[in-house]
Amino acid sequence: MHTLVCVKQVPDTTEIKMDPITNTMDRSSAPTIINPFDAHAVEEAVKIKKKFGGKVSIISMGPPQAREVIKKCIEMGADEGYLLSDRAFAGSDTLSTSYILAMGIKKIIEIEPIDLVFCGKQAIDGDTAQVGPGIACRLNMPQLTYVEAIESFDLKEKVVVLHRKIDNGYEVVQSKLPCLITVEKDINELSFSPLTNMIKAARYNPIAWGINDFNADLSQLGLKGSPTSVRRIFPPEQRVGGELLKGSEDEVIKTLVDKLKGGIRKWQL
Amino acid sequence: MAAINKEYSGVWVFVEQLEGKLATVTLELVGEAKKLASSLNVEVSTVLLGDKVETIIPTLFEYGADTVYIIDDPVFHFYRAETYMRAFCYLVEKYKPEILLMGATTTGRDLAGAVATTLKTGLTADCTALDIDLEKKILLASRPAFGGNIMATIVCKDHRPQMATVHPKVMKMPVPEPNRTGIVVRETFAIEEESLKTIVLKIVKDGVENVKLEDAKIIVSGGRGIQNEHGVKLLNELAAILGGVTAGSRGAVEKDLIDHKRQVGQTGQTVSPKLYFAIGISGAIQHTVGLQGSETIIAINTDPDCPMMKIATYSIVGDALKILPKLIEVFKQSLSEIKNLELKNSNYDMKGGVTVE
Numbered sequence: 001m002h003t004l005v006c007v008k009q010v011p012d013t014t015e016i017k018m019d020p021i022t023n024t025m026d027r028s029s030a031p032t033i034i035n036p037f038d039a040h041a042v043e044e045a046v047k048i049k050k051k052f053g054g055k056v057s058i059i060s061m062g063p064p065q066a067r068e069v070i071k072k073c074i075e076m077g078a079d080e081g082y083l084l085s086d087r088a089f090a091g092s093d094t095l096s097t098s099y100i101l102a103m104g105i106k107k108i109i110e111i112e113p114i115d116l117v118f119c120g121k122q123a124i125d126g127d128t129a130q131v132g133p134g135i136a137c138r139l140n141m142p143q144l145t146y147v148e149a150i151e152s153f154d155l156k157e158k159v160v161v162l163h164r165k166i167d168n169g170y171e172v173v174q175s176k177l178p179c180l181i182t183v184e185k186d187i188n189e190l191s192f193s194p195l196t197n198m199i200k201a202a203r204y205n206p207i208a209w210g211i212n213d214f215n216a217d218l219s220q221l222g223l224k225g226s227p228t229s230v231r232r233i234f235p236p237e238q239r240v241g242g243e244l245l246k247g248s249e250d251e252v253i254k255t256l257v258d259k260l261k262g263g264i265r266k267w268q269l
Numbered sequence: 270m271a272a273i274n275k276e277y278s279g280v281w282v283f284v285e286q287l288e289g290k291l292a293t294v295t296l297e298l299v300g301e302a303k304k305l306a307s308s309l310n311v312e313v314s315t316v317l318l319g320d321k322v323e324t325i326i327p328t329l330f331e332y333g334a335d336t337v338y339i340i341d342d343p344v345f346h347f348y349r350a351e352t353y354m355r356a357f358c359y360l361v362e363k364y365k366p367e368i369l370l371m372g373a374t375t376t377g378r379d380l381a382g383a384v385a386t387t388l389k390t391g392l393t394a395d396c397t398a399l400d401i402d403l404e405k406k407i408l409l410a411s412r413p414a415f416g417g418n419i420m421a422t423i424v425c426k427d428h429r430p431q432m433a434t435v436h437p438k439v440m441k442m443p444v445p446e447p448n449r450t451g452i453v454v455r456e457t458f459a460i461e462e463e464s465l466k467t468i469v470l471k472i473v474k475d476g477v478e479n480v481k482l483e484d485a486k487i488i489v490s491g492g493r494g495i496q497n498e499h500g501v502k503l504l505n506e507l508a509a510i511l512g513g514v515t516a517g518s519r520g521a522v523e524k525d526l527i528d529h530k531r532q533v534g535q536t537g538q539t540v541s542p543k544l545y546f547a548i549g550i551s552g553a554i555q556h557t558v559g560l561q562g563s564e565t566i567i568a569i570n571t572d573p574d575c576p577m578m579k580i581a582t583y584s585i586v587g588d589a590l591k592i593l594p595k596l597i598e599v600f601k602q603s604l605s606e607i608k609n610l611e612l613k614n615s616n617y618d619m620k621g622g623v624t625v626e
Contacts, residue, residue: 036523098386126414127536128394133350133382142466143350143383146375161470165375167292169474171347176466185529227391227428231409233421239561242582244573249592252585256567257599259583260544263565264600265607267486267543268512 001054001155003045004108005118006101006135007038007073009066010125034069037120039076041183043190044150045118046077052155054115055079058206059104061089061097067206074201075193081206082108088211088218093226094126098134100221103214105139116160117180121146129182136180144175145182277429280306281366283357284317284329284337285376287348287472291325293442294372296332298435300443301399302370303333305408308401314338314366318356320346326453331445336452338364344460347469348376354383356458361388363456366430368408370399373434381434391425392432395535397439397558407431413535413554420554438483438539438562482531482538487513487546488563490533492556493520494549494570494589501526503593504548510600513544518556521549534559549589552577569593 011030034042045056058073058081060066070081084104092100108114117139122129129145136143146165151172153160158177163170165184193201211221219225245252280302285292295315302313312335317325320343329337340356357380361369369384371377373395385392393410397420400409407424408431414421425431482488489508495501495517508515517527519534533540534556541562548569550556557580560566568581569589578584585592 093391094382095386095389095391122536126394128392129378130382130385130392130394133379134386136350137354137383137386143379144467145350145379145382163473166287166472167374167376169472171472172470174468174470179466227389227425228393228423229426230414231422231424233414233419235419239566239580241579241584244578244584244586249587249595252587253592253595253599256583256585257596257603260565260567261600261603261607263543264487264511265604265611 001048001052001115002057002112003048003054003116003118004057004059004105004114005038005041005045005073005078006105006131007042007058007060007069007120008035008123008125009033009060009062009069010035010123032065032068034072035120035123035125037122037124037183037185038069039072039120039190040185040187041118041120041181042073042076042078043188044183045116047188048116048150048153049077052153055112057108057112057114058082059084059101059108061085061092061100061104064208067208070206071201071204074204075197076190077193077197081204083206083208084210085208086210088216088221091223091226092221093228094128094130094134095227096221096225098131098138099225100216101131102135102138103216104209105135107209107214113178115158115177117141117178119180119182121182121184132180132182139178139180142175142179143182144173144179146184147181148184148186150181150187277365277367279311279364279366280309280313280368281361281370281430282313282315282334283369283371283377283380284315284319284325285348285372285374286317286319286322286325288346289319289322289324291328292372292374292376292437294374294377294435294437296328297437297440297442298370298372299329299333301435301440302368303443305368305399305401308403309367309406311367312336314364316357316360317341318345318353320344327450328445330449330451331447332443333446333449334451336454338454338456340456340458342457342460344462344465347472348380349465349467349469350379350383351465351467352460353380354387355460357384358387359458360456361430369430369432371432371434373436377434381432385432388430390428390430390432391423392434393423393425394434396433396435397535399433399435408433413558436535436539438541439558482514482516482533482540485514485540485542487511487544488516488533488540488542489513489546489548490516490518490550490560491521491527491548491589492518492550493524494551495521495526496549496590498526500549500590500593503590503597507546507593507597507600510597510604511544513542513546516540518547518550519553520551547577547581548593550577551575552580
């Protein structure tokens, strides 16, 4: 079983600055981590490898320093990692990002067929949840988003049965393989990496691909290939605040309770 | 590529339903679509895919749809990306709407991503405000960006349709107009069940675990300032005394203090309670967009300058873990005093009758 996981390096904090001239994000201003949802996707892929054998590959698009998240995945138990990095990819929106990642995945498939693609349900910096479905569409694979649990695999019939989150519950879906799954954090608990993996990861260098490794349609890349653009950034409109309660701790608590108790009793009834 | 073309006209809303039960976000979006459509002087249409879903049509008209495009076929009984995406794209290519709106639910976001990629057009997720640039006649889709420190207005200048998703409860529910009607366009789209790669085996509703924050009158919400399990216990205790529910910010959810089903904010739920306690929550936009509709907001935080303190109706500077136990005590006392008083009064009214609480 060959599983591929798409991961993204994201800023760890909300201390993000925007470039006021280009209206794009300055990613250099914050420490970076693996997108938390993607970590659960890697964990699930490694679990599947332990159960059924095979191999876990990682793909990521980003600046050269995104190799760090791939090394993190190796530490978690992945076997191989591919980094798609090129200036031509910069400024890509979700449509263009899915084009680039799908291009990379197709190249990996030429080396070795893939049975399953995993993504996190969304990245915590953009929160769009669009790249997963975008890749599935471009690879012509069934997309199964917001997956909370994998019930079973039938490797002979090449099908998977899983739980996909919906409002007020989940649906049990069966899909043919290969398919693309985006995961919720509930799917598993992250485990600790063994020392041997850490040593392997420290020495590991991902395979790096740039624009020249592909026969790419340049009109679909970067800013040019991105139908959306940021028109304006602005501070959010906030409701007007009220009163800062002053006094000793006991005094402010009493004031607050006096102000609220009538209303609370009414809402309780 | 779906390049810009004057042929593209009208605002469309995807009708989300599960076995004939309409998702309320659809009607909220029809209301919003109506506003956009009147700025553009065009019509609002809805796209209804499903199996025996005709009964939904009158509701769509009453809430503001001018046209309902319907494809009614057993193959659309359950939502599946592979069937809905193909049928939806077929309709878009045939009738060419300029704007497409969908709920930012697991269904809507799943479909939107697939449709946008297939049509090679722009999609803006989880918008909190939609507007029209009257001069250029394009959609202005605004959403909190990057952890929510700022708002960004996203445009899709050269491609059509312009797509956006919006969370439930972000837009106001429009007032229905009884007996309002419109045009029904019945379409067919042939898909062989045998040719498909996915099957929905069953739907499981999780009754107990399901937390309906959106209907709660009192919400006690904690953030990173709650710190630990002890803090969570205090939150739960306060919520229990007030008859409210516990919730949390993304910070608390990421620290595994609060279950993600109870998350308030852009990536969680949008709430509009009478009373919202923001305890140890600094108030990133990511969080505050989810509670704008709250009537009264109480903030407790060590940082007097954090955004939450600035938008709260009443705020208290201090350590949540120290203030909460006292607050719980004082509320306990004063609420039971009120109860006793009510009891006495009702006794008096009944003139010696037996009172049973």
